[in-house]
Amino acid sequence: MAESAVSFAVDKMATLITEEVTLLKGIRDEVEHMKDDLEAIRAFVKDADSKAEKEGINEGVKVWVKQxxxxxxxxxxxIDEYMLRVAQHHDRRGCVGFLHKIASLVMKLKARHEIASEIQDVRKALQNIKERSGPFQFIPSEQGASSNARRAISHDPRMASLFIEEGELxxxxSSRDKLASYMVDDASQRTVISLVGIGGVGKTTLARKVYDSRRVTExxxxxxxxxxxxxxxxxxLLKSILRKLYEAKNKCCPENIVTMEDPSLIDVEHALLDNNKGSRILITTRKEGVANFCRRYSLVHVHLLEPLGQQDSWELxxxxxFMRDFEGRCPKDLEELSRDIVGRCGGLPLAIVAIGGLLASKEKVVLEWEKLLNSLGSTWRDDPNLENITKILSLSYGDLPYYLKSCFxxxxxxxxxxxxxxxRLIRLWVVGGxxxxxxxxxxEEVAKEYMIELIHRxxxxxxxxSAKRTPxxxxxxxxxxxVxxxxxxxxxxxxxxxNYLSFESIARHLSISNRENGNRKSSTKSQTRSIMIFNEVELQKLVIDWIFGKCKxxxxxxxxxxxxxxxxxxxxxxxxxxYLxxxxTxxxxxxxxxxxLQNLEFLDVRGSSVKELPIEINRFSKLRYLLGDPALKxxxxxxxxxxxxVLYAVRLDDDQYVRLINELRMLKQLRKLGIVDFKREYGRDLCTALERMTQLRSLYVRVVKVNEILEVQSMYSPPALLQTLQLSGRLERFPDxxxxxxxLVELCLWYSRLKDDLIKVIQALPNLKVFRLFDGYNGEKIQFEEGGFQKLKELFLAGLNELKxxxxxxxxxxxxxxxYIGPCPQLKEVPFGxxxxxxxxxLYFDGMSSEFxxxxxxxxxxxxxxxxxxxxxxxxTYLTRLADE
Incomplete structure (x- = not known):
């Protein structure tokens, strides 16, 4: 944590020295010396942070790290305050001529004298920090204290197994079958099934397993x-229930749900009362009193979920x-220690999974197992189960390599x-440094690996x-x-x-949400760098003024x-x-x-009412992500x-086509491109531009009208790294x-209406996992041949009106x-094979004939x-609507 902050400060000073050539004489030397001091401190900070995480460590270490x-x-x-002042002086337009030059010079000198004074103060504090590091005997290791810091993150092809909820394994x-029986029994009275247990015992996992079971859904x-x-x-909560029920019935939720007031909601609340039609409510809670409260209004089944037994705990x-290394079997030399560790988990799936994930990344040797077991401690207090979880999860945090701690x-x-x-998270990690x-x-690619490792742990x-098996x-x-x-x-x-009005103290990163029960206390002398405000919070002018006026x-x-x-x-x-x-909104x-905002890198206006970007966009020289809706101009x-x-997605009007298509040729770093309202006559120019985009991974092109020809044939050297291709519009022939x-991993064709059999053309694609075809083929027969589509995981065929x-x-x-198959009205028999x-x-069939x-x-x-x-x-009898990934 401290090391990343120090590194960021070092980078800032390097930028200041390089770019700000007009620093006052002597101050440049101060900044360079300060940079050297920080680099020396950085070599000790990793070890210091690691020691600060351990139990019983000298409190002085924690104080030193914090300072x-x-x-x-x-x-x-x-440094940022200084750069801000200089930039503001450059932007002043109030004075002209000689007076303007004099005023500007005075303001610049004032800003530089102020930073000179501040830098001198900071350097004295920095030298003091450096001198006080001696007694702690830190290890100057650039590799870091964590045993995992040297381990490179690599892609694990078995990552899909991590997306299974471990608690259900x-x-x-027995509990699942019992709860399912309660859900589908013959009682007409509305019944509440309460699943009660301590935190981490697997209540939500079990409830979800019951909820998703075929026996219940049918x-x-x-x-x-x-x-x-x-x-x-x-x-x-009641509004959320209403929205979910509309979704479950595949109906659009009325807009007035959001503005619904108390009288209407009271009606909803009463509608949840018993109507003798066999309704069921399944709830999970840590408090048995919540379950008993429901007895006032309903027939209630209370199911106490106990911790796992010894054998189940061991299996989990x-x-x-050991699944990755020993096919799920514990080596003999580690069995005794492993059973001791499992015993400390108290049968709680969350604790078992957390410590199992921690040990899975360690070397499978007795020394590592003993080290972890000893660090768990021997004292169990009044509530050992909850304390075990906290202890284990804190250990997992302490064992994280440096590059993951701030992210976590x-x-x-x-x-x-x-x-x-x-x-959203990846972009925030990136701008947070x-x-x-x-x-x-x-x-962003590195950040995705960080995320995968957190999942792995x-x-x-x-x-x-997603269909491509990515979270x-x-x-x-x-x-x-x-934790x-x-x-x-x-x-x-x-x-x-x-409470968004209670700015009692400031943190480096500030989150405002009405979901919080009280405020978390933290304080820092530094300024706030990121603010997140969540959808429950309706901002008042006071808060907006505070954000844009004070958080410079x-x-x-x-x-x-x-x-x-x-x-x-x-x-x-x-x-x-x-990042904006x-x-x-x-x-x-x-x-x-x-x-x-010449430092802007990420701009996201998707789903907002913003339909056009001002001409000032041409000043965003550092912009890397521009996300908008198809209507964005x-x-x-x-x-x-x-x-x-990323440029996704933009609309091309008649007066923009030539300019934008030609300018696309210059965007050689583009990885994701989405274009809508495309016209046939610009197909050749687009293909020429695409051939230059050697880094392109994702392409989406949609024509202006469904019947418009999508002309994308004239490309000889397509982007070799392309993984996702979505084409919406008629194709005279399938692009060679x-x-x-x-x-290519994902291929989607919408309204292509091809007459030739495209299956033979694409079945040999070696990495294709997802193929979606909607109104894309006018033939009467489709045959998937032996040996074709060797890696395909998802196949979606819809709107094939001629298929027999x-x-x-x-x-x-x-x-x-x-x-997924359908609607295919001419298909009378279930596909053989x-x-x-x-x-x-x-297997889903939608909108099929009665004969089928x-x-x-x-x-x-x-x-x-x-x-x-x-x-x-x-x-x-309806068409499945695919979720937007």
């Missing part, structure tokens, strides 16, 4: 899963700790039970996984979050506010899903701002002062945005260059897990035998 970190933050603030079968017409935090708003531990603690910025989107550069990789729980959203367990907040409070890193050194400002409808012109004062997130216009030039990696994309027969040869698509798909887990559904009938259908062994088979 070193605070001083590094202060140095960064001093063992010991829940029994009810409608069902909804709602997360309830410890501190919740009754009105918001072995699967988590930043997760505390998100509210309890919050579903964290991968892209938490990501270390790695040769040949972007910072069982410190975050994956919520939603889209995830959560932090309540107990893990408590995070405790550490953040101690380090003054993150300050979490439950902000680098990240995140308003995602907040009910904010404007951004003040003072936005231009935040000259250090790198207005996704899903009501903001409709960006102030022209945004053009002053760009009026400024983009050719000079040489660092741009697609067959050259050896790295479909066959799957044995040996085709051997890894297929999900198959589905029985060959041994890994198929989900009859042949698939479980009772008398002659084709039922083909699908009888598929775990989940659903037949529906």
């Amino acid at each position: 070193a970190r605070e001083l590094a933050f202060l140095i960064e603030d001093v 063992v010991g829940i079968e 029994h009810f017409r409608c069902h909804a899963w709602v997360m309830v935090s410890q501190s919740y708003d009754k009105k918001e 531990f072995c699967k988590k700790t 603690l930043y997760l505390g910025m998100f509210p309890e039970d919050f579903s964290i989107r991968r892209g 938490f990501i270390q550069e790695k040769q040949g990789m972007t910072l 069982s410190l975050v729980q994956v919520d939603l996984v 889209i959203t995830f959560r932090v367990h309540d107990l893990v979050r408590e 995070i907040l405790s550490k953040s409070e101690e380090l003054s890193l993150c300050h979490v506010l439950g 050194l902000l680098t990240a400002l995140d308003f995602e899903s907040c009910p904010i409808n404007y951004i003040p012109k003072e936005l231009g004062n935040l000259l250090h701002l790198k 997130n207005l996704r899903n 009501k903001v409709s216009k960006l102030p022209k002062s945004i053009g002053k 760009i009026y400024g030039s983009i050719w000079h945005l040489e660092f741009l990696q 260059w697609v067959s050259k994309l050896q790295n 027969t479909m066959t799957i040869d044995k040996g085709a698509m051997p890894l297929l897990e999900q198959l 589905i029985q060959h798909l041994k890994h198929l887990k989900e 559904t009859q042949r698939l009938s479980r009772e008398q259908g002659e084709d039922y035998w083909i699908v009888k062994n598929v775990p989940i088979t659903l037949i529906a």
Whole structure:
């Protein structure tokens, strides 16, 4: 933690020395000496931070580490304050001619004298810190104290197994079956099933397993899963239930749900009362009193979830700790120590999984096992189960390598039970300075590896996984979050506010959410660098004025899903701002002062009311991510945005086509590109531009009208690294260059209406995992040949109005897990060969003919035998709507 702060300050000073050539005589030397002092201190800080994490360490070490970190933050603030003042003087337009030059010179000199005085004060404090490090006998290791700091993060092809909820792997079968029986019994009275147990025992995992079981989902017409935090708003909870129920019925939620007031909500509340139609409510709680409270209104079944028994605990531990190296079996020389460690976990799945994840990354030798067992301590107090979890999770934090600690603690910025989107978190990590550069990789790519390692260590729980088996959203367990907040409070890193008016103290990073039950206390002398405000908070002018008026050194400002409808012109004062997130807000216009933000790297206006970007965008020379909706218009030039990696998605009007297409050729760092309202006549120019984008990984092109021809044939050397390709529009013939994309993972064709069989063309693509085809083929027959699509996991075929027969040869698509078919009105028989798909887990038929559904009938259908062994088979009369990943 302190080391990353020191490193960031060193980088700031290097920038100041390099770029600010007009520093006062003598001050340049001061800055260079100070930089040297910090670099010397950095060599000790890793060891100091590691010692500060251990039990019983001298309190002086913790104080020294905290002071070193605070001083590094202060140095960064001093430098950024100076740069801010100089930049503001450059931007003044109030004076002209000679008077302007004199005024500007005076202001610059004043700013430099002020920084001179501040730097001298800071250097004295820095020298004092350095002198006081001697008695602690720190080890000057650039490799860091953590045994894992030297280990490179590498891609594990078995990562998909980490996305299974570990708690469900063992010991829940009996409880699951019992709860499912309660859910589907014949009682017509509304029944509440209360699942009660201590934190970390696996209540949520078991409840989800029951909720998702086929036995339960087939029994009810409608069902909804709602997360309830410890501190919740009754009105918001009821609104959330309503929204979920509309989603479950595949209906759009009325807009007035958001503004619904108490009288209407009371009606909803009463609608949840018993109507003698066999409704069931499954709840999880740590408090048995909550379960007993429900007896006032309902028939209640209380199920006490006990910790795992010895055998189940051992099985779970072995699967988590030794699966990668010893196929889930514990080596004999580690068995005694391992059983002692498992015993200390008290049968709690969370604790077992956490410590198993920790040990899985360690060398499988007796010395490492003994070291960890001894560090657990021998004293168990009144509540050993909860204390064990906290102790184990704290150990997991202490064992994190340096590059992960700040990233892990930043997760505390998100509210309890919050579903964290991968892209959002990664960008915040990057602008926060938490990501270390790695040769040949972007910072975002390194950040993705960091995230995977946190998942691997069982410190975050994956919520939603994409078809490509990468995590889209995830959560932090309540107990893990408590450890995070405790550490953040101690380090003054993150300050979490439950009341947006109570700015009692400031932290480096500030989070405002109404979900918090009280405020976390932390204090630092340094200035706030990032602010996140969550959707429950309705900002008042007082708060907006405070943010844009006082927080001048902000680098990240995140308003995602907040009910904010404007951004003040003072936005231009935040000259250090790198990240601005207005996704899903009501903001409709960006102030022209945004053009002053020459350090801006990330701009997200998706789902907002912003439909155009001002011409001032041409000043964003450091911009790397520009995310907007398909209706977004760009009026400024983009050719000079040489660092741009993501441009998604933009609309091309007639007066923009030539300019923007030509400017795209200059964006050689682009990794993701989305273009809508595309016209045929510009296809050749687009292909020429794409050939220059050697770093492109994702491409989406949509024509202006469904019947418009999408002309993308004339490309001889497509981007070799392309992984995702989505084309929406008619294709006269399938582009030949697609067959050259050896790295292609996902291919989506919408409204292509091809007459030729494209299956033969793409079946040899070696890495294709997802293939989606909607109204993309006008032929009568599709055959998946033996040996084709060797890595395909998901196949989606819809809107094939002419299709009459479909066959799957044995040996085709051997890894297929999900198959979606329909509407295909001419398809009368279940595709022969589905029985060959041994890994198929989900099979969906949508909008099929009555003849088709009859042949698939479980009772008398002659084709039922083909699908009888598929775990989940659903037949529906509506088209499945794919979620936007």
